[in-house]
Amino acid sequence: MTGGKDDGAPAPGRRRGRPARAEAEGGPGARERILAAARTEFAERGYDKTSVRQIAKAAGVDPALVHHYFGTKEQVFGAAIELSFAPALTMPEVIASGGEAVGERMARFMFGVWENPVSRQPLLAIMRSALTNETAAAVLRGLIERRLLQRVAGEVHVPDPEFRVQLAAGHLIGVAMLRYVIKMEPVASADTEEIVAMIAPTLQRYLTQP
Amino acid sequence: MTGGKDDGAPAPGRRRGRPARAEAEGGPGARERILAAARTEFAERGYDKTSVRQIAKAAGVDPALVHHYFGTKEQVFGAAIELSFAPALTMPEVIASGGEAVGERMARFMFGVWENPVSRQPLLAIMRSALTNETAAAVLRGLIERRLLQRVAGEVHVPDPEFRVQLAAGHLIGVAMLRYVIKMEPVASADTEEIVAMIAPTLQRYLTQP
Structure with missing residues (x-):
């Protein structure tokens, strides 16, 4: 859970990067905010030009929290298009x-x-x-x-x-x-x-x- | 023919920008080289990220020659997709x-x-x-x-x-x-x-x- 290596293809769900502190940083509804931000960023810039960092910034959270909830950029995209x-x-x-x-x-x-x-x-x-x-x-x-x-x-x-x-x-x-x-x-x-x-x-x- | 204003929507064909000198610069087959370069650049980068300057560089000619033969970027694109x-x-x-x-x-x-x-x-x-x-x-x-x-x-x-x-x-x-x-x-x-x-x-x- 803590200090997981960035191996490029992590399992979805709870993982790497200071989750406990990050969750506290995100506050209530952080997961939904991240998902909404991801959907907007991918829609406006396309897959290529969207980064996890931009999504985190738009949602007002630490990038580690995006990884924590959704995994890689590819997996964030999957969640956004499912929505x-x-x-x-x-x-x-x-x-x-x-x-x-x-x-x-x-x-x-x-x-x-x-x-x-x-x-x-x-x-x-x-x-x-x-x-x-x-x-x-x-x-x-x-x-x-x-x-x-x-x-x-x-x-x-x-x-x-x-x-x-x-x-x-x-x-x-x-x-x-x-x-x-x-x-x-x-x-x-x-x-x-x-x-x-x-x-x-x-x-x-x-x-x-x- | 010379010094035509860049009004954004010029007529196609011969127009603005030192054509006589530019044609001499372009050498034989310049028109075909420009068209081939335009096709490649648009295909690789897409319309948004392709400029007349890049097309000219790829064809080894002055940007004025691209405008001279094909007009605006929009018109260069039209010629490229027609091909x-x-x-x-x-x-x-x-x-x-x-x-x-x-x-x-x-x-x-x-x-x-x-x-x-x-x-x-x-x-x-x-x-x-x-x-x-x-x-x-x-x-x-x-x-x-x-x-x-x-x-x-x-x-x-x-x-x-x-x-x-x-x-x-x-x-x-x-x-x-x-x-x-x-x-x-x-x-x-x-x-x-x-x-x-x-x-x-x-x-x-x-x-x-x-």
Whole structure:
């Protein structure tokens, strides 16, 4: 617990660096402050240009406390994007029970998340980090696989469910890029329901047709 | 031609900054060297962190010569991505004449471009710049609209052809992101033909079914 070596890949949770004193320094709610600061810093600067030191400064704590609660920068990023992804993580419940309208439910749910600026901004920030940094891409891949893809695949009953779910997700991600990042017309200002109506049959095919 | 004010949005082509002397400085092939240097610098550093000065240095010319041939940094970027996009720009010919297999031809053509590292790397670099910089996104949007989207839309005979073509393009872009950037399995190592077989009917529907 005390004086742990910085070996670059520590276990998460309680570890190195004067935890007892650091916790006292952090005060109540320090963990939540650090997580919120991490989310903001990563969103504004991207993975590459954000340091644990900056996150600690923004949260008003000692850097050792960031390591104590979350581990390495990579692990802090993982915790921050898990928070940012929270709105999307209810997808498995939305598509559970399948049926005729599962494609439509999936499309409407995802565009609901994207249309809300509060959930859209962190998702765009994650995409930026993943597109510009290999480590960030790996952390994102791990989170999506573990928290989203496997659970969604568990709800569909087709051959190669993970492959099918990824093609569906790829469609949603690509259209979101054109609409919200590149802002290409007419997709950028099309009515959400118009897009949902067009892509729902595609998702339906991937998720239900053998 | 000489002493033109730097008004931030000059016309393209011949302009400001000692062109006659600068051309002599640049020597034969200077324009091509500048364009190649611009492509490399933008690809490696992204739009934000690349300056006209760096491009000039990499090409071994005076910065005034870069402005002389290409205009502003934004216009140099436009010329560089037009070069990087060249492999994708034959898409309209590939899908011309439509028919039963237009979706399959579109999918196979795009994955052919992505599978070739020589054409993939510049495309990924452009996506990175567009995702992290508004100006770069606007330049990319202009190029895609003018050189690709409108011409592809001219080849399909459905209501709202540009909307349909964008949904198809969004699908291809999103799956490419999962495969080549996030490297999510099983899509990352699936056989190209397996992906083509799955998404061709989707593209076919967007491009041909009213």
